[in-house]
Amino acid sequence: MSEVQSETAVGPEERDVTELVLQDILTGMLPAGTWLKQIDLERRYDCTRPEVRRALDRLSQKRLVAHVPNRGYHVYQPDDRNAKEVGDIRVILETAVADMMVANATSDSIATLRGLARYFDEMTLTGTILEHYEANLAFHRELLLLGGNQALVDLVSEIRQRTSSAPVSQWRTRARIEKSGREHHMMIDALEARDAEELKRLIALHIRQPADTPK
Amino acid sequence: MSEVQSETAVGPEERDVTELVLQDILTGMLPAGTWLKQIDLERRYDCTRPEVRRALDRLSQKRLVAHVPNRGYHVYQPDDRNAKEVGDIRVILETAVADMMVANATSDSIATLRGLARYFDEMTLTGTILEHYEANLAFHRELLLLGGNQALVDLVSEIRQRTSSAPVSQWRTRARIEKSGREHHMMIDALEARDAEELKRLIALHIRQPADTPK
DNA sequence: GTATCATAAATTGGCGCCAATATTGGTAAC
DNA sequence: GTTACCAATATTGGCGCCAATTTATGATAC
16 A cells, blocks of 8 residues: 655654655655655654645646646656756756856865865765765756856756656666766866866766666 | 735636736736735635645745745845846757757748737737737747757746746836847748857847846 | 833644545445 | 446545734833
């Protein structure tokens, strides 16, 4: 019956339920297609019914879960077409500000990026899936920030969640994770060398990588 | 006391409250800064308390209204910086697929666009603010559709709502409305002439126009 | 006359109950 | 033995009440 089994050992939960469900979807704890029964979530996250409903409504607005009236909510099944399209959008947005990123890069910001890239590498070895995921986010966020468009940074963060509903499959092989880590450093190199074209090339490659991989 | 006065003569309302509030914000009936008291909205749209709250929560997620805990919700006050940034994002996204639009344009699609452009012109004279707004949306949607990226069309529709919180000020002079109408036709001309560069130039001009205008 | 505090009114927001609907399991008929 | 129908159960989702917090008002002291 209950589609949600795994109990994340919760202490006294103070955080927002939406975030918690989001994390569990992003980390693959709630696989695509899973029916999210309100009673299960209520118990799983130790919260009330209205909180669960608000979270589900928000996530369905974000297209992360699908809502079938009188049937319930289930984790969205990402289709390949949409995934490719969103990838294209990310390439468009992130390469568009590459020139600005090169222009705005200082030795300070490059040092910060190096730190974040290294932190990502560390988390590959020692961190949880979530920590690893967030380390990746932090790096890209800091990089994008150099573009000088805060709204763009936020937007990319948003649409990033829109297809990475299957993040596990993206990062499933260690080889690919390590390749991503190396690419981070290569991007910083391009930034240091003030080579905007190379940076664009690397960004496009980096984003499309998970999608273009043969099954 | 009550910040919301105007009563839109409602019959038996069957539609979603979120859409109704959204429309009233977009059409300027609920100006920026207006406090959205739950009781007022309840009466205004003839709906229940939970419906109002769900609508307000959704709109705050979309950044259209701001939420102050224990104080309430109010229509978001758009700041110039964000407006400029979102404008830049739109230019990036919409010009990025200009080549594809030129490549995919058929005589059929051009005829459809002509129709929509003419419909926009009609609504300038005879339509309501909402009809006019939606006619504009329909034209740009159809144009973007030629880019072949459905996710991008949806995304642009979304971020479009994010700054046009002051649509009234955008369209306040008839001269500018008519200029927009002419630009629509010029875009179609460029499409017909297979001139992608000119199309990009026109799109950038068309989007930035409302923002660049001197006060 | 003005500032401050206490009291009262209003508004937000959390919580639980109950009706409507879908699903499952059992039973009977063919 | 299989299928169709019906009853029982479980789940969703709408609705209203009440506590907590904030804001407005009026009275009192300086």
